[in-house]
Amino acid sequence: MDISDDLQRRIGVFVLLALGVVVTVAQLYDVYADIVWDGASVLISLVEFTFPGLLLVAFGVVVTWLYLNDWDGEHVLRVATWSLVVSAGVLALQAWVLGIQLFYHTGTDFGVIASSNAAVGLVLGSFIGIYSVMRSQDRRELERSEERYRSMTEDVLDSSNVGIIILNDDNDVVWVNEVIEDYFSVERSAVIGRDKRDVLQENATAVADSDRFQRLVEETYGSDVYEKHFEFHILPGPDREERWIEHRSQQIESGLYEGGRIEHYTDITEQKETTARLEGRERVLRELHDILLDRSASVDERIAALLEVGREQLGMEFALLARADGEDFHVRAASPPEWPFVEGETYPLSDTVCRRVVETEESQRFAHLSTEAPELTDSLSHADVDMESYVGMPVHVDGELYGTLAFYGPEPGEPVDDWEMTVMELMGNWVGNELELVRQRDEREQALRETREQFSSLVGDVEEYAIFRLDVDGHVASWNRGARQIKGYEPDEVLGEHVETFYPESARDAGQAARLLSEAREHGRTETEGWRVRKDGSRFWANVSITALRDADGDLRGFLKVTRDMTERREREQQLEHERERLEFMNRIIRHNLLNGMNVVDARAGLLSGHVDPEVAEHLETVQSRVRDMVDLIETMRSFMQVLTEEDGERTEPVDLDAVLSAEVEKARKAYDDATVAYDPAQDVRVVGNDLLPEVFENLLSNAVQHNDSASPTVEVSVHVEGDEAVVAVADDGPGVDEAMQDAIFEKGEKGFDSPGTGFGLYLVRELVASYDGGIDVENRPEGGAEFTVRLPLAAGAAEGGEESELVSD
Numbered sequence: 113m114d115i116s117d118d119l120q121r122r123i124g125v126f127v128l129l130a131l132g133v134v135v136t137v138a139q140l141y142d143v144y145a146d147i148v149w150d151g152a153s154v155l156i157s158l159v160e161f162t163f164p165g166l167l168l169v170a171f172g173v174v175v176t177w178l179y180l181n182d183w184d185g186e187h188v189l190r191v192a193t194w195s196l197v198v199s200a201g202v203l204a205l206q207a208w209v210l211g212i213q214l215f216y217h218t219g220t221d222f223g224v225i226a227s228s229n230a231a232v233g234l235v236l237g238s239f240i241g242i243y244s245v246m247r248s249q250d251r252r253e254l255e256r257s258e259e260r261y262r263s264m265t266e267d268v269l270d271s272s273n274v275g276i277i278i279l280n281d282d283n284d285v286v287w288v289n290e291v292i293e294d295y296f297s298v299e300r301s302a303v304i305g306r307d308k309r310d311v312l313q314e315n316a317t318a319v320a321d322s323d324r325f326q327r328l329v330e331e332t333y334g335s336d337v338y339e340k341h342f343e344f345h346i347l348p349g350p351d352r353e354e355r356w357i358e359h360r361s362q363q364i365e366s367g368l369y370e371g372g373r374i375e376h377y378t379d380i381t382e383q384k385e386t387t388a389r390l391e392g393r394e395r396v397l398r399e400l401h402d403i404l405l406d407r408s409a410s411v412d413e414r415i416a417a418l419l420e421v422g423r424e425q426l427g428m429e430f431a432l433l434a435r436a437d438g439e440d441f442h443v444r445a446a447s448p449p450e451w452p453f454v455e456g457e458t459y460p461l462s463d464t465v466c467r468r469v470v471e472t473e474e475s476q477r478f479a480h481l482s483t484e485a486p487e488l489t490d491s492l493s494h495a496d497v498d499m500e501s502y503v504g505m506p507v508h509v510d511g512e513l514y515g516t517l518a519f520y521g522p523e524p525g526e527p528v529d530d531w532e533m534t535v536m537e538l539m540g541n542w543v544g545n546e547l548e549l550v551r552q553r554d555e556r557e558q559a560l561r562e563t564r565e566q567f568s569s570l571v572g573d574v575e576e577y578a579i580f581r582l583d584v585d586g587h588v589a590s591w592n593r594g595a596r597q598i599k600g601y602e603p604d605e606v607l608g609e610h611v612e613t614f615y616p617e618s619a620r621d622a623g624q625a626a627r628l629l630s631e632a633r634e635h636g637r638t639e640t641e642g643w644r645v646r647k648d649g650s651r652f653w654a655n656v657s658i659t660a661l662r663d664a665d666g667d668l669r670g671f672l673k674v675t676r677d678m679t680e681r682r683e684r685e686q687q688l689e690h691e692r693e694r695l696e697f698m699n700r701i702i703r704h705n706l707l708n709g710m711n712v713v714d715a716r717a718g719l720l721s722g723h724v725d726p727e728v729a730e731h732l733e734t735v736q737s738r739v740r741d742m743v744d745l746i747e748t749m750r751s752f753m754q755v756l757t758e759e760d761g762e763r764t765e766p767v768d769l770d771a772v773l774s775a776e777v778e779k780a781r782k783a784y785d786d787a788t789v790a791y792d793p794a795q796d797v798r799v800v801g802n803d804l805l806p807e808v809f810e811n812l813l814s815n816a817v818q819h820n821d822s823a824s825p826t827v828e829v830s831v832h833v834e835g836d837e838a839v840v841a842v843a844d845d846g847p848g849v850d851e852a853m854q855d856a857i858f859e860k861g862e863k864g865f866d867s868p869g870t871g872f873g874l875y876l877v878r879e880l881v882a883s884y885d886g887g888i889d890v891e892n893r894p895e896g897g898a899e900f901t902v903r904l905p906l907a908a909g910a911a912e913g914g915e916e917s918e919l920v921s922d
Contacts, residue, residue: 418543847896
């Protein structure tokens, strides 16, 4: 019958308490009897009770500890049983001794002796019981630990895909899992319990470089080696596969096999194969990179190298690049060049496996041609040389099918993976691009030849310019008729000579020719002017331009040099410069001497006003009037001389057109009281001009009023923008301009300033406007009067717009 744990606990505690109570009562009764019946001293009786009393106290402590320790009921019952058995045994032994004593003696106190020994038995029995329980617990814990370990090794480690060997501190094999049996083709029972070194020696032949493997493993058995890691290669055998294994081992720090080692053997074959595959791909890509960027090799040489790389990567024996032209299959490149298709030969396209690529314009791959595409087995490559594996890609040039890039193998092969197919297609794309570049280069070279022939024909007849080519080092490579005319050399006298031949000695010493060639090489073109030397030693002033000639790849092919004899122009420029200096001299005389003198006369005449007789006053006014006219004439001449002496394009600046027109209109209104001058102000228009621009509009306004036959002339000034020009119109209501005079109105006349349209005023206006790169013209208005139109270029960024656009600010 099963007894519950709680009932066992209760029974055990009850037995222990009952035993304790019985012994305690017996001891107390013995003390009572001694005192009451025997008349013993209380003190003596208590002293006699001390030893058994202490034993009972100890027994009580034990019972209390068992209760508080929360032991299982089975354990408490075992302690109670031991206490009862030992006490009974002690009592039985004591009864036998007492029986002998009673037989020989009398007066022995049986109760005292029995209760004291019973107390001893209780304490001794309880301690024996506790010890027994604790040993039993330790034994069971050990059994459970061994069970857990056995479960771990057999159930867990055996299911691992990592090989495991456990060694004790003597390096004996304690346990191995099934993976080790599979890796090394050994029986577990044949190695457990044996020294690992002996096992190694017997099985080392299964490993490549067995001496290294054995040495590395044995190094781990040293006491100073905590952890070890290395890789090794297991060779294929009758009962084992080829593998790459990673070995890791370390010391066992605790447990049953403390001081031993645990060794892990991990299969890294897949990692090795992946690494080898990636390294192979990297090698292929590196080879392709080197081939594609090798500009020192021709296109045909690089194509041949690509075919070799493709054959090696795919494991094929034959490769080709062929052009499909209608029904013809022309082999441009082959590797090897004579099997099964001969490089340079033409075959019927219908007799090739490549016809499938040409028909579909898609890549094709067959690992076993006879089974995957039996309809292609009638091809030459299959019928003649029994080709079974095939990979082919279309090659396009300028968007049109050129042909195929193909690889053949005589035996059925492994299926080509997507990566390999991608690489092959990239090779096909590159071949197509290179062939397109070759075609373009051929076309450019043909066009260049034609252009060169046309250029040579054209340049050869030019006499005004010396046009000739130089090689990259500056030696003359061609010579035209103009070069013979200007420099005096015949072609056979100068071809191959260095361009320094045409430079003066000082320029040659300064390295001027080399510097100009360097500038042309660096910047593409250079231009200069300077002295050059003819064959007869005479010098001429030359305008020289040198242009670098480069091919499609940007490599320098030489230079084109154009020389023009500018000696006469230079002499004319020097003469003009001399005339300009003379005019400047005259301008200074007029400005400083004559003008200053007239200002003095005008000032002195002004002082005489009011101090002369009336008869003389009339003559004085005439003098003052003529002086003012002379001052105006001198100012006009000064402006005219300034225009003539200024160099083209110099001393111009952005000018606010509205400010100039507003000032000149206001001056005209003050000068001519009877005239009406209307002006709609411009909106921030800036034009090219300088401080002489007001002279233009002063002359035009004065001309419009002075040559008007109306008693009250009307002049209208307007401004608008057309494209990159500002257009100023000055219109009057006068008699207009005689159509016969319109073309000559701006020319220099022989009459004075009072003659309409034929004086220096309008000529000065035209010259000033021309100096700003502008223009002026005149036409009669339908309603009467004349309209002068001045066109001035806008200053940079001043205004933008189309025809008749609105004015905008700069």
